[in-house]
Amino acid sequence: MYRHFWVVLFATSLLACGGSQRPNDLSTKIADGTPDGEFQDALEHCEGGDAASCTWVGLRYLEGKQVPANVNSAHDYLKRGCDGQDDSGCFNLAVMHQNGIGVPQNSDEAKRLYKLACDRGHTVSCNNLALLLKIEGSDPAAAQALLVKACENGEATACFNLGFQSENAKIGASKEIAAGYYRKACELDFAEGCYYLGFLYRYGEGVEKDLEQGAELYKKACDGRYARACSNLGSLYHHGSGVDKQLDRAELYYRKACMLNFYRGCTNEGITAEELGKPDAASGHYEKGCKGRDAKGCSRLGVLYLLGRGVGKNPVKAADLFGQSCQLKYPSGCSNLGVMYEDGRGVEKDETEAARLYQEACDLEEFQGCHNLAGMHEDGRGVDKDMAKATDLYMKACEGGIAFSCSYIGELWTQDPEKKRFGVELLERGCNAGDSWGCEKLKAHTGDDS
Numbered sequence: 065m066y067r068h069f070w071v072v073l074f075a076t077s078l079l080a081c082g083g084s085q086r087p088n089d090l091s092t093k094i095a096d097g098t099p100d101g102e103f104q105d106a107l108e109h110c111e112g113g114d115a116a117s118c119t120w121v122g123l124r125y126l127e128g129k130q131v132p133a134n135v136n137s138a139h140d141y142l143k144r145g146c147d148g149q150d151d152s153g154c155f156n157l158a159v160m161h162q163n164g165i166g167v168p169q170n171s172d173e174a175k176r177l178y179k180l181a182c183d184r185g186h187t188v189s190c191n192n193l194a195l196l197l198k199i200e201g202s203d204p205a206a207a208q209a210l211l212v213k214a215c216e217n218g219e220a221t222a223c224f225n226l227g228f229q230s231e232n233a234k235i236g237a238s239k240e241i242a243a244g245y246y247r248k249a250c251e252l253d254f255a256e257g258c259y260y261l262g263f264l265y266r267y268g269e270g271v272e273k274d275l276e277q278g279a280e281l282y283k284k285a286c287d288g289r290y291a292r293a294c295s296n297l298g299s300l301y302h303h304g305s306g307v308d309k310q311l312d313r314a315e316l317y318y319r320k321a322c323m324l325n326f327y328r329g330c331t332n333e334g335i336t337a338e339e340l341g342k343p344d345a346a347s348g349h350y351e352k353g354c355k356g357r358d359a360k361g362c363s364r365l366g367v368l369y370l371l372g373r374g375v376g377k378n379p380v381k382a383a384d385l386f387g388q389s390c391q392l393k394y395p396s397g398c399s400n401l402g403v404m405y406e407d408g409r410g411v412e413k414d415e416t417e418a419a420r421l422y423q424e425a426c427d428l429e430e431f432q433g434c435h436n437l438a439g440m441h442e443d444g445r446g447v448d449k450d451m452a453k454a455t456d457l458y459m460k461a462c463e464g465g466i467a468f469s470c471s472y473i474g475e476l477w478t479q480d481p482e483k484k485r486f487g488v489e490l491l492e493r494g495c496n497a498g499d500s501w502g503c504e505k506l507k508a509h510t511g512d513d514s
Contacts (some may be wrong), residue, residue: 103130110141117149123156126165132192135166146177148159151186152177158189160379171196182210187219195225215245217284220254227260231270233450239270240512250281255288262293275306286317289406291326294318298332311336314365322349327356343374359394362386366400370409379410390421398422406446415446431464438469470494471502478509 071211094193104122122141139160145153175196178356181189186277194210194282197203198407210227214222231312232237244265249257262281265274285293298317299443301310321329334349336350347368353361366385374500383404387399390426419440424432437456441450455476474490477483488509494502 068237068260110144113148115150115153116146117145118142118148119145119150119153122153126156126160126384134245135160139166146180149184151184151189153179155189155192156158156182158192162192171200182214185217187214187217188221188435188462190214190217191219191222191225194222217246218252220249220252220257223252224254224257227257231260239264241270244271250284253288255285255293258282258288259285259290259293259296259490286320289324291324291329294324295326295329295332297322298329298336302332302336310339315340327353327354327358329353330356331358331361332366334361337497338373343368345374345481347374350460354388357392359389359392359397362389362392363394363397363400366397370400379404381410382411388422393428395425395428395433399425399430399433399436402433406436406440411514415440417446420444426460429464431466431469434458434464435469436462436468462493465495465497467497467499470497471499471505474502475505478505 065143072098090417095135103121106117106120106124110121112376118141122138122143122145124130126138127133139157142153142157142160146157147153150479152175154236158174158181159165160167161177162174163169175193178196179190179191182193183288186371186493190210194207194214197207205225211222212228215226223245227242227249230245231242243261246257246261246264250261261271262278262285264270264278267273275466279297282293282297282300286297287484294317298314300307300322301306301314301317307313315333318333318336322333326440330349331353334346334353337343337346337349350361350365350368354365362385366389367373368375369385370382371377383401386401386404398421398466402418402425404410406418407413419437422433422437422440426437434457437447438454438461440446441448441454441457443485455473458473462473470490471494474494475489475494477490479485480487488506491506491509495506
């Protein structure tokens with residue numbers, strides 16, 4: 065009685081680190097408010113010896129704003145700004161050399177320029193110089209001193225990096241110290257610091273567990289346009305964790321994350337729309353998530369096309385979307401594509417390919433993929449018939465939370481007098497996890513109607 069399953073999961077919260085770069089402020093007053101006039105006035109100020117204006121012009125060439133992008137001109141004007149002792153000019157010129165933008169990549173020149181600005185008190189240059197030294201491993205003590213100096217002088221990015229370093233050090237990691245640095249970064253309005261501190265509060269790591277405080281910090285980070293915080297705050301409202309459960313507010317924060325190009329937010333907005341009975345709206349959100357390479361969005365959209373919910377029923381399109389999702393290593397996409405190949409829906413039937421996809425999903429800990437692969441081994445379809453391997457896979461799926469897997473292997477074991485007791489225990493486990501078939505079989509073996 066092997067059955068395969070479709071996978072529709074909800075998950076949020078994937079964590080990542082990053083940095084910031086201060087905008088360069090033009091120190092002179094611009095007379096003409098039009099973009100062209102602003103640029104021309106800045107050129108004139110630069111020619112008149114105002115170093116900050118040269119930097120400003122260089123950044124416009126670098127970013128392609130108000131003038132066509134031109135890395136050579138950007139380099140020349142940033143160098144003029146730096147030579148005139150404008151620290152932002154030196155900083156941005158260092159960034160070009162560090163990353164090989166318009167010039168050959170040159171770490172030594174980048175370090176020289178960062179140090180020049182850092183020695184004059186440009187704290188973000190101290191931060192970047194420290195990170196370069198850490199990457200090279202050439203002088204970890206100097207790198208640490210630079211980060212501490214920058215943080216003490218109000219450079220939020222450096223405080224955040226000290227926190228991240230303290231949390232993730234291979235030796236001597238300290239969540240408590242990390243929390244202190246994240247707090248300082250947050251107080252300096254570095255949104256990512258607020259988010260990471262909120263995460264520590266959510267899980268009680270380095271600080272006393274406080275779900276409400278965690279939610280408040282997520283909100284501050286979201287207000288600071290840190291998109292991941294918006295998406296995870298949406299998740300809190302979605303599930304009522306540390307806040308009252310409110311799907312409309314969850315949808316709002318997912319939308320904000322999506323608008324900030326955090327594409328899992330688009331996908332999660334789609335999930336909320338489905339729960340609110342709006343499958344047509346959900347399809348648009350999933351499509352945006354999928355186009356942004358959010359694998360879960362592709363998989364969820366595939367399910368809609370498979371079932372014809374909010375979109376026209378189209379198994380070929382569904383298979384293509386599951387394929388995109390699987391290529392992006394989303395395990396449910398691989399498992400669902402395996403079902404398409406096993407059944408010959410939207411693709412040519414190919415049980416060998418189905419088994420391969422189930423294996424890929426199972427390896428990625430999609431336990432319904434393990435269950436489906438177990439059925440293939442039990443029947444010898446697409447793979448060698450191997451009941452021992454099938455049993456191992458059913459048990460792996462059972463341990464992973466697939467209730468029917470517990471019930472199914474339990475019912476098989478009740479046929480063996482030596483394993484019957486364990487079989488009944490597995491049937492009970494499947495029944496308690498919500499598998500009605502397991503409950504029926506359990507009742508047949510025990511006579512218990514409770």
